[in-house]
Amino acid sequence: MTLPVFDLELTPFRSAEGWAGIDARYRAEFGPVAAGEVLLRLPAVIASVPGAVYRVEDIRVSDSAGAVPLTEVEGTSDPMSTYRHFLAARDVDGVVEVAVRAPVRDVDLRTPVGPLFDLRREQLGLFGAGCTFLPVPLSAESEFDFSLxxxxDDGVSAVSSHGAGDEVRRWSGDIASIEHCLFGAGTPIIAPDGATNFGIHAYSDMPFDLDGLSSYLRDIHTTMSAFFEEENPQYHVLVRRNPDKGSGGTSFPSSFAFGYSPTTEVDEADLRTLLAHEMVHNWPHLDEDWTVGSWYSEGTAEFYSLVLPWRAGILDSATFxxxxxxxxxxxxxxxxxxxxYAAAADLFWADLRAQTIPYGRGIQYLVAVDARLRAESAGEVSLDDIVIDIQRAQRRGEKVLVEGWLQRIEKVIGERARTDYDAMVAGEPIERPTELFQGVLRPVPVVAPEHDLGFDIVSFQEPRRITGLVAGSAAERAGLRDGDELVTRRFSYSAARDGSTPLDIVIARDGEEVTVRYEPRGGDIRTTDWVVDG
Known part of the structure; x- marks a missing residue:
């Protein structure tokens, strides 16, 4: 079967202020679109990040009959995105050419930290995701033969989720492969030097050991690519600076966008762990909605970001x-x-603590499943076998859902497969194995303080004032009051190990900024330390 073509051309451009945007042009074979039907779509907002603000006349469309005028109507929306829809003023068929001049997004200290989708100017270039600046055909179901x-200009380099360098890139896929795709160009600092299949591309000065980080991650990527049977191993990390406090990143196929703040210290060990986790996301997943299958994608990312480097000798057992x-x-x-799991999904956008549940619950469940598989099969079957079998089935074109996961482990551990899964989904405590990986690690029960913020987490949303202060909480004892204006713009729950991790909250009171530090200690909880046995 011959797929329709989609040939994309990108030309980064500069102005007196620096890198200014990307001229984007593509030729694609559309299906017939009648006059008055939707021809193109573009997010107005995606996951709180605005798309490029084009006027209708800024989007230039033509076919063999000449220019195609557009009109705009109110588009669709879902919990994550609001779309703009552009209608063809006449019948369109055959090869269509679309061209836009995509500007960089202007950001300042008031710009909140969010997914790294927007096209931004950096000191050494620019990068962003296609979803924020490429108007694309409405039908996301169609597959194309793409070229990029x-x-x-001389001295300028380019990279995308499909590879580095200025050679023409070709692949087949659906429209998401250019929407959920990073595009970057400029004169970044690249490590290792001359990187093609793997590299870190820093578009601003980085406060990290770039060479050491790239060497570490390249070794991990080599290990992961071999384990997951990757035929075309490549991975690129694009780095930019956030104007606001806070660091974070966004995962893309075979690539990752990382943003750091020069005013927020980033622990390089934590950064290595984060990037290893994101690298795993190239592979294990279930063909379910994220709200149903994220325990698997996030749990396997946590699991293999530790297990594979440990097996390769990159992590020692104590660090593991x-x-x-x-x-x-x-x-x-x-x-x-x-x-x-359903209740956590309902709170996902309102409560950062609910957002982290798939990670911790996922790895605890998978660690328990791995131990049970090994025990019931006398060491013949492990989580590795199940994960790779699912991946091979997906590469053959099969859809694997939660039921497919359960059927595979049920063959080894019997009815416990479903009862343990149901308990995990319900939020019940997950059983701790008595040992891990043939006795390398053993569990030590310990008591630690629960993390108790001490006020409503929605206080970090507009109008950013503390509400619901809990009487007698550590927050109240530290001096916070209901009604205090929050200067701290976001709450990084993932950085907290437990309630003993100090928390700094900056408030504005009586015209002055005040930093309140406290340990958000709640009641005692039982947890586990994993220590090297012997």
């Missing part, structure tokens, strides 16, 4: 145990850990 061509302990501690100290 960069037009670059310490990092696994941190993952257990964060989940066990989470006051939302008892929520059912």
């Amino acid at each position: 061509t960069w037009h670059l 145990g310490e990092q696994l302990t941190d993952m257990y501690r964060r989940y066990d100290a989470n006051p939302r850990r008892h929520l059912s």
Whole structure:
């Protein structure tokens, strides 16, 4: 079957202020679109990040009969996105050409930290995701034969989720492969030097050991690519600076966008763990909605971001145990850990503590499943076998749902497969194995303080004033009051190991900024330290 073509050309451009945007042009074979039907779509907002603000006349469309005028109507929306829809003023068929001049988004200290989708200017270039600046055909079901061509000035380099360099890239896929795709160009600092299949591309000065970080991650990527049977191993990390406090990143196929703040210290060990986790996301997943299957994608990312480097000798056993302990501690100290999976999904956008549940619950469940598989099969079957079998089925074109996961493990552990899964989904405590990986690690029960913020987490949303202060809480004892204006713009729950991790809250009171530090200690919880046995 011959797929329709989609040839994309990108030309980054500059102005007196620096990198200014990307001229984007593509030729694609559309299906017939009648006059008055939707021809193109573009997010107005996606996950709180605005798309490029084009006027209708800024989007230039033509076919063999000449220019195609557009009109705009109110588009569709879902919990994550609001779309703009552009209608064709006449019948359109055959090869269509679309061209836009995509500007960078202007940001300042008031710009909140969010997913790294927007096209931004950096000191050494620009990058962003296609979903925020490429108007694309409405039908996301169609597959295309894609090509990507960069037009670059001398000395300028380019990278995308499909590879680095200015050579023409070709692949087949659906429209998401250019929407959920990073595009970057400029004169970034690249490590290792001359990187093609793997590299870190820093578009601003980085306060990290770039060479050491890239060497570490390249070794991990080589290990992961071999384990997950990757035929075309490549991975690129694009780095930019956030104007506001806070660091974070966004995962894309075979790539990752990371944003750091020069005013927020980033622990390089934590950064290595984060990037290893995101790298795993290239592979394990279930063909379910994220609200149903995220325990698997996030749990396997947590699991293999530790297990594979440990097996390869990149992590020693003591460090492996310490990092696994941190993952257990964060989940066990989470006051939302008892929520059912459905209830956690309902709170996902309102409560950061609910957002972290798939990570901690996922790895605890998978660690328990791995131990049970090994025990019931006398060491013949492990989680590895199940994960790789699912991946091979998906590569053959099969859809694997939760039921497919349960059927596979049920063959080994019997009816416990479903009862354990149902308990996990319901938010019940997950059984701790008595040992891990043939006795390398053993569990030590410990008591730690639950993480108790001491006021409503919605206080971090507009109008950003503290509400619901809990009488007698550590927050109240530290001096916070109901009605205090929050200067701290976001709450990074994932950075908290438990209630003993100090928390700094900056408030504005009587015209002055005040930093209030306290340990958000709640009641005692039982958790597990994983230590090297013997």
